[in-house]
Amino acid sequence: MLDIVIEARQAAIAPGMEVRRILPFRLRRMVGPFIFMDHAGPVDVQPSQAKSMDVLPHPHIGLSTVSYLFGGNVMHRDSLGVEQIIRPGEVNWMTAGRGIAHSERFEDPAALAGGNLEMIQTWVALPEKDEEAMPAFNNYKPDVLPIFTDTGVWMRLIAGNAYGLNSSVKTHSPLFYLHVVLEKGARFGLPKEHSERGFYIVKGNIEVAGRAYVAGQMLVFTKGVDPLIIATEPTTLMMLGGEPLGERHIWWNFVSSRKERIEEAKADWKAGRILLPPSDNHEFVPLPEDKSRPASSPPPQALS
Structure with missing residues (x-):
C-alpha cells in the first residue's frame, strides 16, 4: 500500500x-x-x-x-x-x-x-x-550510466541496481536512484529489488490506483507493494530507495x-578543523546558532 x-x-x-x-x-x-x-x-x-x-x-x-x-x-x-x-x-x-x-x-x-x-x-x-x-x-559522465527505453518510457539508472541493470557509480550500501521520463499514457512500476522505495514527481501528473498525484509530491510505498504508475501527461520522475541503515x-x-x-x-x-576548498577559501557559511534544536531536528541545510 x-x-x-x-x-x-x-x-x-x-x-x-x-x-x-x-x-x-x-x-x-x-x-x-x-x-x-x-x-x-x-x-x-x-x-x-x-x-x-x-x-x-x-x-x-x-x-x-x-x-x-x-x-x-x-x-x-x-x-x-x-x-x-x-x-x-x-x-x-x-x-x-x-x-x-x-x-x-x-x-x-x-x-x-x-x-x-x-x-x-x-x-x-x-x-x-x-x-x-x-x-x-x-x-x-552520462555515457557510463545505463539507459533503458520502452514504449513511452526513457530511464537512466543514476546509481545502484534496478530492473536487472547495474550502475558503475560507487555506493556504500544497497540502493537505487533513477531518472525516468514518461510520455502521456505510459505505464511504469517501481523496482522490486529493494525494501524501501519511492518516487518524486519533478513535473507532470500521474495516477496510482485511480488517484491523481502532481508535481512536487513524493510517494513512498511499503515493502512488497508493486504500484502501477500511469502518466496522465508527459512526466518526469526521480525514483529512489534501498535498504534502511537504522x-x-x-x-x-x-x-x-x-x-x-x-x-x-x-x-x-x-574551530576551522574542516578545511575550506583551496581555491574558494575567502568566505564560508558560519555554523548556525540554534541552541533550541536537538541534533535530530535540523535547521535549513545548504543545497548539498
Whole structure:
C-alpha cells in the first residue's frame, strides 16, 4: 500500500536560491539510505543575479552528496582540491566521510538563460563502518550510466541496481536512484529489488490506483507493494530507495548515527578543523546558532 505522500516545502539555501525540500520530512525521515532531497529550479533570474545564488563553502560529515542536473551547469569546489563543472545527465558523487567542505557557484551566465537551471540534490547516509571514511569525490559522465527505453518510457539508472541493470557509480550500501521520463499514457512500476522505495514527481501528473498525484509530491510505498504508475501527461520522475541503515541524526549539513559526533562536527567547523576548498577559501557559511534544536531536528541545510 501507499505508505505516505510527502508534499515538497519551500526552503531558502542562499539569499537568491529557493528550493523545494522533500526529505527529511517529520513523518518520514529517510527512504532507504536517502536522508535528504532538494529540487532547485527551473531558475529564472538575470545573469547579473547569479552570484546571489552561490552556495558558499560549507561542511559535511557522515554522508554522500549526489548532484544531478536537468539543465544549466554548476561549478563544484571542495577541500580535496577538486574543481568540477557538473552538466546535465552527469553525476557528482561526493563522500564526506569524516569531513569535507565544498561550494557550488553559478559562474556561467548562459546556465541561467531562460530558466534553464534545474537540479536535484540528494544526500545518502553512510553505513556506520563508513561514516569516518576518507573524503572522496567522483564525477560520472552520462555515457557510463545505463539507459533503458520502452514504449513511452526513457530511464537512466543514476546509481545502484534496478530492473536487472547495474550502475558503475560507487555506493556504500544497497540502493537505487533513477531518472525516468514518461510520455502521456505510459505505464511504469517501481523496482522490486529493494525494501524501501519511492518516487518524486519533478513535473507532470500521474495516477496510482485511480488517484491523481502532481508535481512536487513524493510517494513512498511499503515493502512488497508493486504500484502501477500511469502518466496522465508527459512526466518526469526521480525514483529512489534501498535498504534502511537504522536511525540517523541530522543537524544542518551533518549526518551521523551518533549524536555526540554531530556535536564534534559543530566544534570542528567553528574551530576551522574542516578545511575550506583551496581555491574558494575567502568566505564560508558560519555554523548556525540554534541552541533550541536537538541534533535530530535540523535547521535549513545548504543545497548539498
